[in-house]
Amino acid sequence: MKADSTGLRVLSRAECLKLLASVPIGRIVFTDRALPAIQPVNYVLDGDRLVIRTTAGSKLALAVRDTIVALESDVFDPAGRTGWSVTVIGHAHAVPEGRGEFSRLVRLPLAPWTYRNGERPDVRDHYIVLPVEQVSGRRVETYP
């Protein structure tokens, strides 16, 4: 078992990708007016990249156009004091409506949590693609 300096087990890239694919929600980290910002997003793992669905014109869409961002996913069990966390870092790019790639992204299993399709025709989708360039993960286990 490979552990870091604080006693957490270090996960392999394969373990990280499997865990990333097992949950629908992550948190994207970006900079908003020079301050650190973090926002929950729903995403899918699409091969070796993450696809994040957001809303055109949102703060997230405006901040993350062509920049290095992090996305973190985790699951913790406070009672058992176990859990895992995986973080991806990569150069994100936006895919607004109208671009060729958009039509493929729309077919991914990535439903919005807020408005259902058709309920708010004025809300337009916007996708963020984040290649899994760097990935790291840790698991908290009972210390032997």
Place this chain on the structure above:
Amino acid sequence: MKADSTGLRVLSRAECLKLLASVPIGRIVFTDRALPAIQPVNYVLDGDRLVIRTTAGSKLALAVRDTIVALESDVFDPAGRTGWSVTVIGHAHAVPEGRGEFSRLVRLPLAPWTYRNGERPDVRDHYIVLPVEQVSGRRVETYP
């Protein structure tokens, strides 16, 4: 109901603080060698500040000495598509062992998840204090 542009309900400061206090784990956002970084931490709400316990010499302890950071907590129910997220932004400062304030922080109900007390005498505690300067929160609810 006050909602943002993506249909999420905007939470008041009082609601945010109550939710923050209801979970033991959050995610701290900082910069590590010019890249966005995020790491789960356990914390307690101590009046109008968050107290985070970490390990002396860790990447987090080294990066967050006297800097503006964000801490996010959330709970989501993927099945029901409900949940909330709260983010605090403030000017964090470190409280290493030996400083007067340290003896008070040690008595907070803030147990480490990795090593239990006494198991690793070479691992020294280190606290980060984050005043709740800005707090914002959103709740996902079924759209009426």
